[in-house]
Amino acid sequence: MDLKKKVKYHFLCSICLEVFTDPVTTPCGHNFCESCISKHWDTSVDYKCPICNHMFTPGEVLCDVCTGTKHSKPLEVFCKSDQTCVCLMCSVMEHKSHQLVPLREGCEEKKVELEKIEADLQQMIQKRREKLEEIRESVRIRKDAADRVIAEGVEMFTALIELVQRGLKELMEKMEEQQEAEEREAEGLIKELEEEISELMKRSSEVEQLSHSEDHLHLLQHFYDDDDGGEEGDVQFAVDVTLDPLTAHPNLVLSDDGKQVKHSDVKKKVPDNPERISCYFFVLGKQSFSSGTFYFEVQVEGKTTWVLGVASESINRKRNISVSPQDGYWALRLINRNEYLACEDPRVILHLKCVPEKVGVFVDYEEGVVSFYDVDAAALIYSFTHCCFTHKLHPLFSPCLNDADSNQ
Template identity: 25%
Template sequence: MTSADSIKKMREIATCSICMNLMTHPVSIKCGHSYCHLCILDFYNKLRLMQPTLKILDCPLCRGPFDMKSLRHNRELENIIEVIEEMEKMDHEMVCEEHGEKLHLFCEEEGQLICWRCERAAQHKGHATALVEDVFQGYKEKLQCAVTKLSQLQEECVIQMLFVKTQIADWKELIEMQRQKVKSEFKNLQTFLHEEEKCYLWRLEKEEEQMLRRMRDSEAKVEQKSNELESHILKLEAKCQGSVQNLLQDVKQTLSKSLAVKLETPENIALEIHTTCNVSELYFDVKKALRCHQVSVTLDPSTAHSDLFLSEDRRQVTRGYSQENLESSSKRFTAFPCVLGSEGFTSGRHFFEVDVGEGTDWDLGVCRENVQRGTDMKQEPEFGFWTIRLCKENKYVALTSPLTSLHLSEQPLVVGVFIDYEAGLVSFYNMSTGSHIFTFPKASFSDTLLPFFQVYQHSPLFLPIPD
């Protein structure tokens, strides 16, 4: 390795990655990297302008965390830098690696520094060349113009960042106003409206998260572009402050990259809330609100226990004596007189009605598609069941663990079952009066949910056709 190569290698090690010059009063941080003392202070102050409470910073090179209290004066590196500067004074002019001659000429076609012997070589034959002193000022002015352009772009970038931050603040304020409005309107309503409130607030929160995610992505892109511009500017400024040879080295490529930089305008996201509800309409017609989500449910004969008989249209089920020669099915309930609906739910809000009439016993609700169907079946949410039951002597219970007693003022002749898949809610209503019966604690659904029915003697169940 030549003396010039050694000096170059040492300079690279001792160069500050912020200002791209030999370090002045070098300091080391927690991760071991070193920077000029003034550069790291300036880096800290710029970040504090955007985040006043910032205490922990990320290393510009490795992103390792550090605080300003961890700065340590690197005396050994400072001594090495002094040696480098002394060596460069002794050999301050770059020389041609091939011929060992001083690089006094600049080849316009190649955009390279060359010596007088390179000029006469075949590689540069016929090329326009000039003394470095003659072209230095012109290229320096071009580089300074590039710095000016990039600085203007960075200023625009800062304005765009402020715009995005303002959008985020305005959006969060609108969301909060809408949240307070929803809360105040639901405050004095009955249990049904309370459950509706939770559903709407959940959807509003999801909408807020989705919109904030879009705007924060936009903010991150602008911030990244700002950092790239700042780094580019620092490199160009360092090049302008360096030696003649350093400035002209690869200058055309540098200018080309600088002039190609463009700024994209961040997405202007409309701050419009889509999650809205008319509370007064819900309050005055609960049944109408539920039936907006009504689906047609029929019974699945391949799941029916052998004691159950289905009508031809598969909308009525009664319990009788065990049937022989039934078609074999892995879906069939074998231990208890149960049957499932054919229609499954994997997302959204759904409602169906069950005409229980004046039956003395019944179980109904929803269950996961993959529940146990033999003697191991346990009708609890933990095992994939969300159901309520009418026991003898008109006792109503929710099949939670332990059971939850339900005190109903009137006997329901038609029971409504409401599912909000994303919100994890299963609710039951007396459709004779439009009153709420019970809502299971919030669950997290991931499998298909199916309508579930357990049928007892002299208590047939009927599924009305939706209006």
């Protein structure tokens, strides 16, 4: 411990950190200003020493540092070895081998030491202030020099930028003129190519539809030829579809033979089993297909609205979703008596030459094709192509709302 710290430890109050004023000592042997320790205890619940936390009773009395000690003797001697004030008895018993001086002499020595320390500190402070001012002046000089360099650099850089900007502007104007000319030429070529592509796509669509129409029309003709005694092998594509009551919406009424369905305003009390469709007025066929080709026909004569097609076994049957291939539906829809839509995303408006009374549905699972036909006119209505089937397919039917019995 250096001298300054020793002096501070023995002659400064640990509460106010100043030289003792009316010093007193606690029974545990620690010294404080009388006013400091009194204020400390006035704001405390317990009587504790601020240094060692020794507990006192309210009746215990503080002793004057200079008049009372643990031997009930005044403090008359200062031990330089331990840097503490002691009574004469302690000096003989406990500090007899230490360097001892009268208390007043010790105080005077400490006062001189404190004054010397204070003078040294003031000298150190002054030197550091002078050094601080030198640093500040150096920083100011360097900043002025840097500001001059920056100003000259900015002036030169500004002139260079102006020169570059003028050259860049001229270059950009020439490039823009050239680009505009090239864009005009490219736009002309693009327009010609787009017109050619549009025409080719139109031809491709017509050829594809014609191909499907001719192929499946030939298949339909075989079906009808079979009714007249045609080849038995062609009948394997036609299936006998029966409606599945376990999948029917509660507002749908099925015939006893499972061949007809209509909408009722009265909702039936039926079990909400996992198979039942509760989001739309739909019912599925009992039959399912996961390979090969199949064909079935549906009578729609007199209907003002309906939905017809196939659905994946994996469709969400309890929540409203889009009726589109993305959600497992490949279907046609009639609305407002004569508006036909293919349920693509977005919807495709169909323009039919005549109103179909019987619709045929043909599915080729491996080829990913679902085609709809006007059976009586032997004409293709629409084909979903390039489909990707990953689950079993079921025939799908919806009579839609009965519309006050006008849609039966």
